[in-house]
Amino acid sequence: MGRTALEKTEADLVTLQYKIRRDPQAYEKEFLELWNQYESTRDQFLAAPVTSESNVLISYRELVDLIAHVADSSLLTKVPTVYPEYTAGFADGLKDTLTKHHAVLESDLREKIVTSLVLLRRKDVVDSGYLLTTLIPILVSTPSKSLRHLLFTKILSDLRSSNTKHINHKLNRTVQNALFTLVTSDRTSSKGLWAVKLTREMWRRQLWTDAKPVAIMKEACLSDNEKVMVGGVRFFLGSDQEREEMQDESSDEETPDIKQVKHQIGINKKSKKKKKALDKAVDKVKRAQKKKNAPNPLNFSALHLLHDPQGFSEALFSKHLHGKSRLALESKLQVLQLITRLVGLHQLTLLSLYSWFTKHLTPRQQSVTTFLACLAQATHELVPPDVLEVLIQKIANEFVSEASAAEVASAGLNAIREICARQPLAMTDTLLQDLVQYIKSKDKGVSMAARGLRSLYREQAAEMLQKKDRGKKATMDLKSGEQRQKKFGEQAVGGIEGIELLAKWKEQERKRKRAEKGLPEGDDENDEEEEEEDDGWEVASNESSDSGEWIRVSDSEDEEEPIAKKQKRDSEDPEDEEDAAQELEALSKLATTQILTPADLAKLRELQLEANVDKALGRKKRKHDPQTRHFDEGLTAEQIEAPARLRKDTKEERVAKAMEGKGERSEHKSTQAIRKSKKEAEGKSTTNQEKARKKNFMMTLGKAKSKQKRSLVDTKNALKNHISRSKSGGRRRNGVSK
């Protein structure tokens, strides 16, 4: 009954809506009737929200839709009408209905009410705060999955749209406060999950980048509910990467190919529409370029925006790891990763963490490599070495022995290396010498891991190694006293990165200028004064490309050859060595004796870049070079396991790698045919040659016949025209329209 009864009415409602939109003033009376109709239907509905007749529900839904659409009608015409006066309570009514009856409402009607509220928001009848404070409580309390999904998308899109033009701080603050209380009010409930989801999404889109969302996530991490907690932890572990990916995605958005558009305009009929399309495309490309050139917005990672990381990590540890916690291993590991990440990044002191590790460091422990990676992550310069010494000893005992499998041993060695890279003092010399013996292992993974450990200690504390393992450079450095093990808590003296490059370059410049002037190399004093005069700001204008001297950068190579070469050269003239020492001293003074101009700084940057390029050219960069990795980045189980994967790929993998990016060749076809079909698929046309070849024979006959019948004069004229045309650039005048 309902269906047939409403078919006609529905059509009428549609026309009425159309007419009201066109001329709100003239249809005021109809609107008022409609409004009363709406009120009576609402009363009918509210009298029995659960058991209402289906046609009552349907007409209610339609009326809601219509009124939501015409509620702002007076705004369009700038003529005062009755609409706003009557619909003032409309949003409140919808809100009321939704909040009270959302659990029992029919799904279509419910959806309509939600979308109508959003529509009212879009029409600026209600503000975002109103909408969000209505929707968020329903989001967390409704049992319906579809409604939750709808609400989530609506809330998110509203937050996004109200933050697009400029950041709406007021709204953000309200919403963030609401989410914060959602997470903190009831720590055992899973309601906080929605706060986590919303915050994460907003963070990913870089709409919320301040400390407040991080605070929300921090509270979520301390939740009793496992889902909420894991959501919070995942945010800290992965959100920044997610954000970067999102940014990359948005930056390589499809920019239209202007060339193609122009080409198409040349061929197809010229119309205003096409021109508009071209303008749009040009505009889009320009905007994209502008965006590309725009300075990167400052993005602090969530881990850095965290307030009181020490307290947070302590709370996390005592709540989720220490004592009895019923967490699944997976979530436990994630919590552990977060804690260790925080400890490593902020150099926190959490001594109970290390003793907690002891019981987990056996090869039988599930996903032990993650534990190892976490331990390494948690290590930093300020961890007392005696705490770590026990752990390293345990790893060595449990993992590294002749009896254990190669993978296990290499994982153990790698873990030890990673720990020692962060705190070299944690190693005893007997253990080190023992471990270095594994260089001779037959397994490549193990021997490489041991080699890594050896090269690490060659740089850090060569005296702990046996003499035969020290290598030439380390031995020399030890002798000259250049290498010295840092004491616990000792901080390196800070300096300007790459300042020595600049000083060196300056020195060279000075020498060059003196040579140009024909001065002897000797007297420095008067020369330096001169230098002061004509140096300075004009540095930037100097041609920088011709200063292509190779600059040696201290590299952390563990291979013998380059070091040997260098030393050979050094030993050739011992005077040079002395000079170098003096020079180094002078160089370090550069920053303290002179004021660096902007030009100097620019040059410094350039030199640094150049040096990096040289370094990259000089040797192949290794993918998993442990030394090049930054300590801030965190460590994963894969890096501990890495050498275990040294095994070559299987044949299938190799074949797949070879076929990568080569396109499909399912049927046997010539390369040209493949190319042609590819072109066709891209929507490009054939060449003129191709067209001529394909042309129907019958169509060419007429022209051929008439050519034969031409008189001599005609032929001559035709040829003449052809020549003049080819001189002036063809029929199209080389693309210039006539």
Place this chain on the structure above:
Amino acid sequence: MGSSNRKKAEKKKDFQKPKLKVGKGKVKPDSFTDTSFKSKAIVINKQLTEDAPDAIDRFKHYFSLAGSRSDTQRRDALANLTSQLSTTPPFNPVGTHTLLNKVLPLMTDISKSVRSQLLKLLQALPADEVAPHVEKVILYIRGAMTHITQDIKDDGLNYMEWLLDVAGDSVVSGAGCWVKPLKDFTSVLGWTVRSTVPTPGKGGWTSAPRTTFGAKKHGQAFPRQMLVLSKFLAHGFKAESPRPWVSEDWLGGFCRVPTNPDPYGYLGLFKPPRDEDGEIYRNREDRQDVFHRRFGDAIIIGVDAAKKEGGQAGRAAATLDKVLSEGMGDYEINPRTDDDNDGLWTGYIM
């Protein structure tokens, strides 16, 4: 060419006519499905019983058919129910409440015959049983009165008239049964909006709507709307004859079981909170008061305009005017309202 010949033949094939032959019978189409079957015996699961279903079952059957999808079935079901209700004594095994719940949504039915049959059914209902359900009935009547379709609107007036006849006094004193219907009336008559004031330039004083949306039939309904409104107002403004107090009342006030259902309903204890529109206006003064405040001016202007139209509309307007002058004649803006409390305490230091 070869290919084109083939294509021609293919095309031709689609339009070939079957050859008809005398005495051979019609050729069956391609899509014909043979549905004939042969059977040695036909088995009937249940024999037809001698005695047909009893009266209650039949009533319930038609009762359920009132919600049928087809127009005629709905109408017939209503007609049957009506005939059963009009017997003496009326036969209604489900009770008025259930019956009303079922048939009230049909007020906005798309079929005219169903609606008119519904009116007959309603008229067949005993008056005293309708009175307790007035608040529910008026909801649906309001829905019909303001419906977008003019026919349904007209029938809404019929239902309103019926309700006033049946339970006029309880209508005007029910919750949400005074202001809300008045609002509907004024909006249907077009007396709320400024457009009743003739716009300069266009001239004229007719109150017929200028838009084309349903205007054709509106003109005919106009006088009738006014008549029903005047009836409604007459009930609202009817002078109450106070019952003299007798000594039994004192005892009866707290000892006797109330005779009407939901005796304390006016307190609204278990109902959603009421606003001004949904409030109960129990006595004449209250009604006059709120009428004067919210509708008086608009209706007076409307009546004046309608009188100028003359004809049926003018006559109806005159009736309405008479009701108004009788009902509101003795009305004085009384100082009893709470608004004056503001002035009461001025001058005192609180």
